[in-house]
Amino acid sequence: MRVAGKVGLVATGYVGAFLVASAIVAIYIASTSGPDRQTYGAMYAFGDDLLFLGVFAVAAVPPTGATLFFLRSYRTFWRVLSIMALSVAATGLAAFIAYMAARTANAGSILHGWSGPASLRILVAPPLALAFFLSSLFAPNRRFRIALFLATLIEVAAFAYVALTWFPPFRPH
Numbered sequence: 001m002r003v004a005g006k007v008g009l010v011a012t013g014y015v016g017a018f019l020v021a022s023a024i025v026a027i028y029i030a031s032t033s034g035p036d037r038q039t040y041g042a043m044y045a046f047g048d049d050l051l052f053l054g055v056f057a058v059a060a061v062p063p064t065g066a067t068l069f070f071l072r073s074y075r076t077f078w079r080v081l082s083i084m085a086l087s088v089a090a091t092g093l094a095a096f097i098a099y100m101a102a103r104t105a106n107a108g109s110i111l112h113g114w115s116g117p118a119s120l121r122i123l124v125a126p127p128l129a130l131a132f133f134l135s136s137l138f139a140p141n142r143r144f145r146i147a148l149f150l151a152t153l154i155e156v157a158a159f160a161y162v163a164l165t166w167f168p169p170f171r172p173h
Contacts, residue, residue, distance in 0.1 A: 006070050013063025033045075050123070057127035061134060067136035078144045085132050087149035092128070095121035096158035115157035125159035 001009075025048055029037075037044050071077050095118040102118065129152050136148035 006066075008065050010063045010070075013066060014060060017026070017056055017059035017063065019050045020059040023050045024055045026046065038155060041163055042118065047092050053127065057130055061130070064131065064134055068135055072138060078139055078141075081135060082139075082144045082147035085148050089132070089151035092155050092158045096162060114166035122162050123160055125155040129155035129159070140151060150157050
């Protein structure tokens with residue numbers, strides 16, 4: 001397959017993922033329209049955005065997999081991707097530490113102020129973990145697979161622990 005065909009295939013996959021995510025969000029908005037949606041518009045909009053990102057991340061797995069497959073022979077790409085994945089995962093670990101430190105800090109402390117951005121970073125962890133895991137499956141050698149899988153584990157661990165504290169049945173007493 002020529003380069004133009006590969007690019008076209010991947011672009012079509014991402015357009016399809018975008019359309020699927022848009023359709024799901026449109027259906028969700030139609031099914032939840034009512035007085036609450038008008039009263040709490042910003043909160044619903046944030047939820048709609050998260051839903052779109054989540055559906056898009058899942059629907060974009062096939063074109064992302066195709067892209068990674070097409071890039072298997074480019075060692076420089078995999079080296080840069082592995083380093084970037086570990087760097088991004090380090091920010092997830094830092095967000096996890098900031099979030100946990102803020103939970104024990106006083107309301108007026110500087111640590112408490114960092115809990116908001118840390119929470120937003122932690123919300124991005126599931127799609128990042130999915131991307132890193134998918135990359136680890138297509139990585140051309142063991143060293144890159146290990147680095148990408150380690151980045152996946154860091155993202156999963158940070159999100160899992162914080163998510164467990166967000167839901168009442170799992171909150172520590």
